[in-house]
Amino acid sequence: xxxxxxxxxxxxxxxxxxxxxxxxxxxxxxxxxxxxxxxxxxxxxxxxxxxxxxxxxxxxxxxxxxxxxxxxxxxxxxxxxxxxxxxxxxxxxxxxxxxxxxxxxxxxxxxxxxxxxxxxxxxxxxxxxxxxxxxxxxxxxxxxxxxxxxxxxxxxxxxxxxxxxxxxxxxxxxx
Numbered sequence: 001x002x003x004x005x006x007x008x009x010x011x012x013x014x015x016x017x018x019x020x021x022x023x024x025x026x027x028x029x030x031x032x033x034x035x036x037x038x039x040x041x042x043x044x045x046x047x048x049x050x051x052x053x054x055x056x057x058x059x060x061x062x063x064x065x066x067x068x069x070x071x072x073x074x075x076x077x078x079x080x081x082x083x084x085x086x087x088x089x090x091x092x093x094x095x096x097x098x099x100x101x102x103x104x105x106x107x108x109x110x111x112x113x114x115x116x117x118x119x120x121x122x123x124x125x126x127x128x129x130x131x132x133x134x135x136x137x138x139x140x141x142x143x144x145x146x147x148x149x150x151x152x153x154x155x156x157x158x159x160x161x162x163x164x165x166x167x168x169x170x171x172x173x174x175x
Contacts, residue, residue: 006030009071010039017065018043021057023050026083027090037076039066042083042090050082089148096124102151105131108144118151 007030018025018041026042043050043058059080066072089095089103098121105117117140119133129145131138 006032006072013069013071014041014062014065017061018058021054021061022046023054023058026094027088029088032074035075037072037074038079039072039076040079040081042081042088044083055080055082085150085152087150089145089150092124092127092129092142095121095129095142095148098150099124102153103131103148104151105129105140105148106146107140108146111138111140111144 007028010028010030011025014028015025022045024044024046026044028042029038029040031038031040041058041062043054045051045054059078062080063078066078087094087098089098095103100120100122102118102120105119107115107117111117117131117133117138119131119138121129122132122137123130127142128139129142131140
């Protein structure tokens with residue numbers, strides 16, 4: 001989710017506040033709407049799961065910061081979230097950390113007639129993410145990424161049982 005405009009401005013304003021609580025601000029989604037915009041912050045806690053108390057602390061401190069600096073002209077709703085198992089990816093570094101993993105990407109502008117891609121992260125170079133989509137390589141500029149999320153392997157996480165009947169797909173190659 002290449003952040004642009006207001007989301008980037010909010011990221012610069014709020015990252016120090018979140019960092020002061022010992023947390024990382026992964027990214028911000030800003031959805032303007034008539035009467036009530038949505039500001040969603042994704043936070044992470046290095047080395048441990050994000051707890052509800054982390055979200056509450058960030059919400060409290062960020063609200064105070066937004067009240068003082070007043071960067072949003074309209075009414076807004078503030079949400080603070082952990083990244084979850086389908087972690088959002090905002091930056092090239094986020095993609096690089098998921099090398100070999102399956103991701104879903106929505107594009108701002110269609111590429112080869114497609115606006116949505118699902119593939120494995122193969123490389124991150126010069127402002128581009130290289131994805132393997134069904135055996136075909138796609139190079140996507142980070143600036144053309146509207147939204148991106150990790151596609152969790154629910155079997156590997158132990159959240160669903162492996163398919164029965166021996167017709168299991170081989171585990172993905174993690175090279």
